[in-house]
Structure formats: structure tokens, C-alpha cells
Amino acid sequence: MHTDLVAALDIGGTKIAGALVDDSGHLLVRAQRPTPAHEDGETVMRAVEAVLEELAASPLWPAVGAVGIGSAGPVDASAGTVSPVNVPGWRDYPLVARVRRAAGGLPVGLVGDGVAMTAAEHWQGAARGYDNALCLVVSTGVGGGLVLGGRLHTGPSGNAGHIGHISVDLDGDPCPCGARGCVERIASGPNIARRAFDNGWRPGPDGDTSAAAVAASARGGDTIATASFERAAQALAAGIAATATLVEIDIAVIGGGVAGAGEVLFTPLRRALREYATLSFVRHLTVAPALTGTDAGLLGAAAAAPRRPAVAAAG
Amino acid sequence: MHTDLVAALDIGGTKIAGALVDDSGHLLVRAQRPTPAHEDGETVMRAVEAVLEELAASPLWPAVGAVGIGSAGPVDASAGTVSPVNVPGWRDYPLVARVRRAAGGLPVGLVGDGVAMTAAEHWQGAARGYDNALCLVVSTGVGGGLVLGGRLHTGPSGNAGHIGHISVDLDGDPCPCGARGCVERIASGPNIARRAFDNGWRPGPDGDTSAAAVAASARGGDTIATASFERAAQALAAGIAATATLVEIDIAVIGGGVAGAGEVLFTPLRRALREYATLSFVRHLTVAPALTGTDAGLLGAAAAAPRRPAVAAAG
Numbered sequence: 001m002h003t004d005l006v007a008a009l010d011i012g013g014t015k016i017a018g019a020l021v022d023d024s025g026h027l028l029v030r031a032q033r034p035t036p037a038h039e040d041g042e043t044v045m046r047a048v049e050a051v052l053e054e055l056a057a058s059p060l061w062p063a064v065g066a067v068g069i070g071s072a073g074p075v076d077a078s079a080g081t082v083s084p085v086n087v088p089g090w091r092d093y094p095l096v097a098r099v100r101r102a103a104g105g106l107p108v109g110l111v112g113d114g115v116a117m118t119a120a121e122h123w124q125g126a127a128r129g130y131d132n133a134l135c136l137v138v139s140t141g142v143g144g145g146l147v148l149g150g151r152l153h154t155g156p157s158g159n160a161g162h163i164g165h166i167s168v169d170l171d172g173d174p175c176p177c178g179a180r181g182c183v184e185r186i187a188s189g190p191n192i193a194r195r196a197f198d199n200g201w202r203p204g205p206d207g208d209t210s211a212a213a214v215a216a217s218a219r220g221g222d223t224i225a226t227a228s229f230e231r232a233a234q235a236l237a238a239g240i241a242a243t244a245t246l247v248e249i250d251i252a253v254i255g256g257g258v259a260g261a262g263e264v265l266f267t268p269l270r271r272a273l274r275e276y277a278t279l280s281f282v283r284h285l286t287v288a289p290a291l292t293g294t295d296a297g298l299l300g301a302a303a304a305a306p307r308r309p310a311v312a313a314a315g
Numbered sequence: 316m317h318t319d320l321v322a323a324l325d326i327g328g329t330k331i332a333g334a335l336v337d338d339s340g341h342l343l344v345r346a347q348r349p350t351p352a353h354e355d356g357e358t359v360m361r362a363v364e365a366v367l368e369e370l371a372a373s374p375l376w377p378a379v380g381a382v383g384i385g386s387a388g389p390v391d392a393s394a395g396t397v398s399p400v401n402v403p404g405w406r407d408y409p410l411v412a413r414v415r416r417a418a419g420g421l422p423v424g425l426v427g428d429g430v431a432m433t434a435a436e437h438w439q440g441a442a443r444g445y446d447n448a449l450c451l452v453v454s455t456g457v458g459g460g461l462v463l464g465g466r467l468h469t470g471p472s473g474n475a476g477h478i479g480h481i482s483v484d485l486d487g488d489p490c491p492c493g494a495r496g497c498v499e500r501i502a503s504g505p506n507i508a509r510r511a512f513d514n515g516w517r518p519g520p521d522g523d524t525s526a527a528a529v530a531a532s533a534r535g536g537d538t539i540a541t542a543s544f545e546r547a548a549q550a551l552a553a554g555i556a557a558t559a560t561l562v563e564i565d566i567a568v569i570g571g572g573v574a575g576a577g578e579v580l581f582t583p584l585r586r587a588l589r590e591y592a593t594l595s596f597v598r599h600l601t602v603a604p605a606l607t608g609t610d611a612g613l614l615g616a617a618a619a620a621p622r623r624p625a626v627a628a629a630g
Contacts, residue, residue: 074595083595132471146562148468155563156447157596166557167591170483170496170549178593179556181485234485241494242481246558247461248470276482278493280389280398281472 005063006305007055007103009048010297011071011095012113013037013086018051020060021302025124027295029058041089048095049102056103067099067108068305070116070297073143077110077158107306111158113137116300117255117290118145118161119152123303125291126253134240134249135290136163138265139256142184142236148247152303164188168238186235189258196228215261229261230268237272244282255290262289320378321620322370322418324363325612326386326410327428328352328401333366335375336617340439342610344373356404363410364417371418382414382423383620385431385612388458392425392473422621426460426473428452431615432570432605433460433476434467438618440606441568449555449564450605451478453580454571457499457551463562467618479503483553501550504573511543530576544576545583552587559597570605577604 005028010017013035020029031054033047055061072084080096100108111119118127118135127133131150137143142164146153153160164184165177172181185191189211196214201224203209204217217225240252258265270287277285292299320343325332328350335344346369348362370376387399395411415423426434433442433450442448446465452458457479461468468475479499480492487496500506504526511529516539518524519532532540555567573580585602592600607614 076596148463153463153562155596157563159594159596160561160563162560162594165594166560167483167553168485170553170591179591238482238485242557243561245477245481246475247468247562248472248475276485276494279474279477279480281391281470281474 004065005060006302007052007064007067007106008298008301008305009051009067009069009099010113010116010301011035011048011069011082011084012297013072013084016047016051017298018055019298019302020055020058020064021298025299025302027298028060029055031055035087037087039089041093044087044089045098048099052099052102064106066305066307067103067106068301068303069095069099069108069110070113070301070304071095071110073112073114073159073162075110075112075158077154078156080108080110082110109304109306111152111154111300111304112143112145113297114143114161115145115152115154115158116304117143117292117296118147118300119303120292120296120299121253121255121290122147122152124299125296126288127251130251132247132249133251133253134161134163134243135253135255136236136240137256138187138236138254138258139189142188146243146247146249163239163243166239166242168235168242183235183239187232187258192228192232192258195231196225199224199228201225201228211258212260215264218261218264226264229264232258233265233268234272237269238276240285240287241273241276241278241282244277244285245279248281250285252285252287253290254287255292255296259289319380320375321617322367322379322382322421323613323616323620324366324382324384324414325428325431325616326350326363326384326397326399327612328387328399331362331366332613333370334613334617335370335373335379336613340614340617342613343375344370346370350402352402354404356408359402359404360413363414367414367417379421381620381622382418382421383616383618384410384414384423384425385428385616385619386410386425388427388429388474388477390425390427390473392469393471395423395425397425424619424621426467426469426615426619427458428612429458429476430460430467430469430473431619432458432607432611433462433615434618435607435611435614436568436570436605437462437467439614440611441603442566445566447562447564448566448568449476449478449558450568450570451551451555452571453502453551453569453573454504457503461558461562461564478554478558481554481557483550483557498550498554502547502573507543507547507573510546511540514539514543516540516543526573527575530579533576533579541579544579547573548580548583549587552584553591555600555602556588556591556593556597559592559600560594563596565600567600567602568605569602570607570611574604
């Protein structure tokens with residue numbers, strides 16, 4: 001009999017996933033709905049409620065003590081609100097209060113999706129056992145999170161670790177965020193693909209112009225495709241080195257679809273890190289691929305659920 | 316009768332300063348020696364010992380419970396060693412053990428000078444009352460330190476907050492640290508002066524080519540001098556915005572000689588921050604000049620001294 005489960009919600013622009021998770025990180029019951037991302041806010045909320053209702057129908061539900069949410073950002077953990085870029089119907093949307101009501105008053109925790117992935121990698125993945133780590137999600141965007149002094153560092157608003165929007169090229173191309181030369185503007189999947197295309201790379205007969213297709217070309221020896229990944233690796237290295245120099249980290253864990261490029265990304269990334277991480281206290285920094293895969297969001301959301309005090313759990 | 320004093324040591328490339336400091340931050344007894352920076356390591360240590368001996372001669376010395384050291388970096392707080400760039404005789408020098416012996420076995424704390432300045436500003440200066448702050452020292456180099464969640468974030472080796480050596484221009488000029496486009500390479504006093512000179516600025520009859528002289532020209536309307544400060548401000552803004560985006564901070568406090576340029580630096584810095592600090596959770600970030608002045612190193616060293624547990628202090 002489980003007595004200490006949490007309900008985890010992973011809310012993205014494409015799907016809303018839920019699970020009941022035990023304290024070993026096992027996902028015992030799952031539910032999922034597509035995100036009606038372009039509908040009004042109440043319609044999106046009804047999809048969240050449908051996921052929760054499906055979880056609440058499980059005979060394990062009475063053992064659930066808390067809810068953890070990992071959401072596409074920005075989030076405001078102190079206000080309990082979310083404003084996901086890809087869900088326009090939610091702006092300063094009071095997600096924590098609405099989920100608490102839908103979950104019968106259980107305590108609810110909220111973190112951004114980069115922080116959630118970091119919690120997952122620190123709990124079950126490549127950052128396990130590291131007291132100081134940076135985890136990155138490199139896909140359509142570039143997100144991240146930090147573990148400092150053995151604990152998740154969320155920041156007061158739950159957005160810390162936003163490495164995609166630090167500028168590593170202060171005179172560089174304008175970024176949709178308003179700044180210039182952000183890591184995401186250089187290293188995200190769409191930007192890797194766009195840069196390759198602009199420099200003359202062309203897709204194969206299937207017409208696939210994704211970063212994965214560029215990676216396949218690079219593995220086949222295409223120099224333009226290789227150069228686009230090298231530039232992304234350079235930007236990631238500058239951002240990772242900046243993070244290590246600012247807060248001291250021992251490992252950078254990289255997940256997301258672009259990390260699937262494997263050595264096409266990791267070989268130039270390790271080389272570039274040696275160029276940018278130069279001070280004595282950051283030179284030992286290592287880089288590793290993420291391990292928690294598609295369940296990272298749910299695992300991380302579970303890790304972000306409020307803990308019951310030990311004394312209460314014993315009572 | 317004071318019962319809870321600390322002995323503070325501020326060790327730089329020019330001077331070794333010491334003081335007995337009470338728990339309100341009053342400097343009660345002072346001592347100072349020039350740093351024999353180009354002598355061998357033992358000669359430098361004898362200057363430290365002379366400062367400690369002068370402090371120990373005070374009738375207040377029996378109330379001293381601990382020693383705090385702020386040292387030019389890099390330092391290694393976990394090993395208790397220092398390797399100050401400008402003191403070649405000290406490389407992995409066991410400063411903590413040597414000071415403990417010279418101070419009769421008292422517990423000794425060690426932090427880098429950027430962290431010490433941050434501790435001082437958080438205790439007595441412009442960062443007082445802020446739970447999340449970045450403090451910078453902009454002078455011959457660019458150093459810094461972080462307060463996160465209400466506490467000094469030193470990192471395991473005591474070097475966290477090294478904002479001078481994050482790259483904000485990944486294709487930029489080589490930095491002596493080995494990387495490219497570091498904040499220090501663009502924004503330090505010597506680099507502000509060099510850039511102005513390279514672009515045609517010339518000193519007045521006194522021949523002063525310092526950043527302070529460039530600042531005076533800027534105040535007089537010289538466009539080349541103004542542009543050099545604007546470029547420094549842009550690099551500082553990109554670095555400060557990166558820090559806020561990574562760890563969430565509410566204020567950036569700027570001290571050091573270059574901060575003495577006043578609005579020549581702060582006006583373009585605030586403008587550039589609005590360009591680089593764009594995400595919702597960093598837009599409120601403010602910038603303020605440091606308040607603790609020349610005693611910052613000693614105050615910060617005092618703040619870094621190991622605390623006696625409250626129960627022991629009461630006994």
C-alpha cells in the first residue's frame with residue numbers, strides 16, 4: 001500500500017500529461033490530453049481538469065498527498081500563475097489555485113519546465129549525486145535549470161536557469177525576447193536548421209528541414225551542416241561556461257531533441273567548453289546527455305510537489 | 316565589553332589590511348602593511364603575520380572568536396589555499412592553515428575579494444535587505460559576488476560571482492584568461508581607457524590616461540570618451556542581465572574605482588539593461604552604486620568569519 005504518492009502534471013504547448021508518482025519515481029498511473037493551445041483559457045483548464053479526473057478515478061488516489069506542476073514558462077511560482085508563450089489564453093493564469101480546487105484542496109507546487117527537467121535529472125538522471133549542476137533542454141527553444149548546494153535553485157519566481165535567454169553575442173542577431181545574441185537565438189533546433197539552410201544546405205528527397213535532418217547530413221560529412229552544429233555548440237559552451245563561472249557547477253546535462261544529434265553536438269561542445277571555461281575552478285566541468293527522456297517533465301513535476309513534513313507523514 | 320569580535324584580513328596585491336570588527340560592523344582596531352607582492356611567499360606571509368601581531372596587541376584581542384579573510388583570487392575555500400594573480404609567490408598557498416597558526420588556533424574563514432565585497436554590501440551597504448543580489452567591483456579587473464535566497468552564495472571553492480570572466484561576445488577579443496569577449500575585457504578601467512585611446516581620445520596636459528580621466532572627458536562632452544563608457548556599460552548590462560536570467564536577482568550593486576565615474580557609467584548602464592534584461596522575471600532589476608567604500612574588504616572579511624553557534628555564544 002502506497003501512502004505517499006504525488007500527482008504530477010506536465011503542461012506544455014502540445015500535450016497535458018499527468019501521473020501518480022511514488023517516492024521512488026515510479027509512474028504508477030498515467031493520463032494525457034492534447035493541449036487546446038489556441039482556445040480560450042477556460043477550455044485549456046478543462047483539459048487539465050480532465051487529466052486530474054482520470055487520475056482521481058484510480059484506486060490509488062486516496063494516497064496522494066500533494067500535486068506538482070511543471071509548466072511551459074514563464075511561470076510565477078510566488079503568485080501561482082503561468083503565462084506560457086505558446087498558450088495565449090493563459091496570461092497570469094491562476095493555475096495553482098485552479099488545480100488546488102480541482103484536486104480537492106491538496107497542496108500544489110509549481111515550477112517552470114526547465115526547472116522540472118532539472119529536478120528529474122537530479123533525482124533519477126545524469127545529474128544524480130551532483131550538488132551543483134546545470135541542466136539544459138535544447139529543442140524548439142533552449143531552457144534550463146540549476147541545482148546549487150544539493151538543492152534545486154528555482155529563484156523566487158520559479159524561472160531560474162533560463163540559459164536560453166542570456167546573451168553570448170551582445171551585438172548579435174535580435175532575439176524574439178527583445179535582446180540580442182541569446183543562446184537560444186543561435187543554438188535552438190530551428191536556428192540550427194535556418195542557419196544551415198541560409199548557408200546553402202538543402203534537405204534530402206523527403207524535404208525534412210529539421211535540425212535532425214541537418215544532424216544526419218553532418219554525420220554524412222556535409223561541412224555546412226557540421227558548421228551549423230559547431231556554431232550552436234559554441235553558443236552553448238559560452239552559456240554553460242558563464243553559468244559555471246557565476247555559480248560554480250560540476251556538470252552540465254543536456255536533453256531535448258537537439259541533444260539527440262549525439263556526437264555531432266557533443267564533440268564540438270566539449271571542444272568549445274575548453275575555450276570558454278578557463279578559470280581554475282571551472283576547468284573540471286563535464287558535459288553529459290540527459291537520461292530521463294520523455295518522462296522528465298512528469299518526474300520533475302513530482303519532485304516539485306510540496307513535501308509533507310516528516311512528523312505529519314508519520315502521524 | 317565586547318564578547319563577540321572577529322579579526323578581519325583584507326589581502327590584496329597592494330596592501331594587507333586588518334581590523335577587529337564587532338557584530339554591528341564597527342572597525343575598532345586597524346592595522347596595515349604594504350603587500351610585498353613580488354617577494355617570495357614566506358615574505359608575503361610575514362607581512363600578514365605582522366598585521367595579526369599588531370591586532371593581537373590590542374586589549375580587545377581576547378574577545379576575538381574567529382578570523383575572516385577576503386583575498387585576491389582565485390582562492391580555494393575548500394582547500395584553504397590562495398593563488399592571487401598579482402602575488403606570484405603564493406600558488407596554492409595554505410593561507411588558512413598559516414593564519415590559524417598565527418592566530419593561536421582560532422577558526423578561520425576564507426572568501427575571494429569579490430565575495431567579500433558582496434558580503435559587505437549585503438550586511439551594511441546597498442544590497443542590505445535584498446535576498447537576491449549581484450555585487451560587482453569594476454576597477455583594474457571586474458569581480459563580483461552573489462547573494463541568493465538571503466545568503467552569500469560562495470560556491471564550493473569560494474569563487475562564485477566571477478562575472479568579469481563570462482563571455483558576452485563569443486567572437487570578441489581574446490582575454491588574458493584564455494576565453495574571448497569577457498566582461499572584464501570590455502568593461503575594466505584599463506580597457507575603457509585603452510579603447511578610448513585607440514579611437515583617438517587623448518589625455519589633457521597632466522598626461523593622465525586612466526579611466527577616471529576618460530570619465531572627466533566624457534563629462535565635458537567628448538564623444539569618444541562617452542562611447543568607450545557606453546561600450547563598457549553595454550558589456551556590464553549583458554553580464555548583469557545574464558546573471559539575473561540564470562539565478563534571479565533583484566539588484567546589481569556596483570563598486571570599484573570605475574563606479575566613481577557616476578552617471579557617465581550608470582546612465583548608459585541602466586539604458587542597456589532595459590535592452591538585455593527582457594524577460595518578465597528580470598525586468599524589475601535595479602542598479603545602485605556600492606556604499607561601503609574602502610572598508611568593504613574588511614567588512615566582508617569579517618562577515619565571512621565562521622560564526623560561533625548561538626548556544627556556544629550564550630554559554
